[in-house]
Amino acid sequence: MEKGKITLTMIKPTAVKEHHVGDILAHIEHAGFKIIGLKMTQMPKEKAMVFYEVHKDKFFFDELVNFMKSGPVVVAILEKENAVKDFRELIGSTDPAEAEEGTIRKLFAKDKTHNAIHGSDSDENAVKEAWFFFSEMDQFRY
Numbered sequence: 001m002e003k004g005k006i007t008l009t010m011i012k013p014t015a016v017k018e019h020h021v022g023d024i025l026a027h028i029e030h031a032g033f034k035i036i037g038l039k040m041t042q043m044p045k046e047k048a049m050v051f052y053e054v055h056k057d058k059f060f061f062d063e064l065v066n067f068m069k070s071g072p073v074v075v076a077i078l079e080k081e082n083a084v085k086d087f088r089e090l091i092g093s094t095d096p097a098e099a100e101e102g103t104i105r106k107l108f109a110k111d112k113t114h115n116a117i118h119g120s121d122s123d124e125n126a127v128k129e130a131w132f133f134f135s136e137m138d139q140f141r142y
């Protein structure tokens with residue numbers, strides 16, 4: 001797993017429940033990202049709290065954690081040059097009302113909390129988040 005070339009994404013519970021997993025993964029692959037790790041999982045409250053720890057003092061933290069633990073998520077490690085920056089462009093703004101046309105959040109998000117998808121915000125966090133969800137044998141080179 002090469003820092004600078006990977007990002008971590010998570011398709012959030014509402015998008016999974018509404019059967020958008022296939023469409024979202026197709027969107028990601030068509031944009032040139034290679035899936036090098038992939039799984040469905042459900043985070044217990046403690047794990048969701050750790051994942052979003054940087055937001056623990058924000059007013060939306062409880063709502064965010066409760067939402068993220070509410071159902072299965074699909075997590076993937078994605079590989080591409082400039083993965084973090086390019087992926088954040090592909091997903092669009094946190095608030096879907098502000099997201100550009102054609103972005104994943106514009107297409108599939110409902111509101112700021114139920115915003116369909118996560119993307120790492122730095123190369124450091126991408127690596128950290130990849131190890132948070134995937135062991136060595138679940139990360140692939142091909």
Ligand SMILES: Nc1ncnc2c1ncn2[C@@H]1O[C@H](COP(=O)(O)OP(=O)(O)OP(=O)(O)O)[C@@H](O)[C@H]1O
Nearest residue numbers: 055060064093094112113114115117118119120121
């Ligand atoms: N003002 C807000 N009201 C409600 N929820 C919010 C707000 N700001 C952020 N969030 C929630 O917290 C998550 C993390 O916030 P962050 O600022 O890191 O946005 P992001 O990087 O676009 O999203 P993510 O980390 O999920 O990729 C957002 O995806 C969103 O679900």
